[in-house]
Amino acid sequence: MADTRPLTIALSKGRILEQTLPLLAAAGLTPAEDVQTTRKLMVGGSFAGQQVRFLIIRPADVCTYVEQGAADMGIAGRDSLLEYRPHVYEPLDLKIGRCRLCVCGPKALVEAGAPERGSRIRVATKYDHLASEYYLAQGVHAEIIHLYGSMELAPLVGMAERIVDLVETGGTLKANGLIEETTLCDISSRLIVNPASFATRKSQIQPIIEQLRQAVDQSDNG
Ligand code: PRP
Numbered sequence: 194m195a196d197t198r199p200l201t202i203a204l205s206k207g208r209i210l211e212q213t214l215p216l217l218a219a220a221g222l223t224p225a226e227d228v229q230t231t232r233k234l235m236v237g238g239s240f241a242g243q244q245v246r247f248l249i250i251r252p253a254d255v256c257t258y259v260e261q262g263a264a265d266m267g268i269a270g271r272d273s274l275l276e277y278r279p280h281v282y283e284p285l286d287l288k289i290g291r292c293r294l295c296v297c298g299p300k301a302l303v304e305a306g307a308p309e310r311g312s313r314i315r316v317a318t319k320y321d322h323l324a325s326e327y328y329l330a331q332g333v334h335a336e337i338i339h340l341y342g343s344m345e346l347a348p349l350v351g352m353a354e355r356i357v358d359l360v361e362t363g364g365t366l367k368a369n370g371l372i373e374e375t376t377l378c379d380i381s382s383r384l385i386v387n388p389a390s391f392a393t394r395k396s397q398i399q400p401i402i403e404q405l406r407q408a409v410d411q412s413d414n415g
Contacts, residue, residue, distance in 0.1 A: 203267030205252035212289035219408035265390035282386040290382035292361040317347030318357040345369040
């Protein structure tokens, strides 16, 4: 039996949303109300005359909604995809939300050199797996201190020697006396699709991917 639910698209709230909206508009995906100001978490909308709906959720939760099939597709940062490794398709780099995942620390500590093999270090991050993997490869015993945000504070209050966090302009690091030690990878937002949805609703999903692809190409060239 055909799935009659409106196609559901999970959007990351926060700073990515501002860059997402022009891309959605250029692709013909139109929310019925202002997703930046509404307090609703689910908003109706349309694409090519068909009803769709948008979920407005935390970036780290987009992977979960799409993996579980609660959303058919979504927009997620590469950082979340690398950290949580959800079982989803990733058909398109949207080239928004560009930043990098870095190891950072207080200027004096970083300038004194990277921690030696066999040494111990405390690392504040919300990227527990990525930070653990990195320090494992360095042969450094890292105690991961999980935080949900404002990682830059942890070294200032003596809770950690390093942070693993996103850096965009570098403004937050600078304002808190921290510098980058290493870039782990470049980050941008990706379109992700639930594999079962892709199999059963391909005729609805494929045109959206194609329209978004064109919108990305246009904004990249313009
Ligand atoms: C992100 C990131 C850094 C900051 C980097 O945090 O975690 O703190 O932005 O940006 P910048 O290099 O341009 O200063 P966000 O503001 O999204 O909030 P959070 O700390 O709650 O994650």
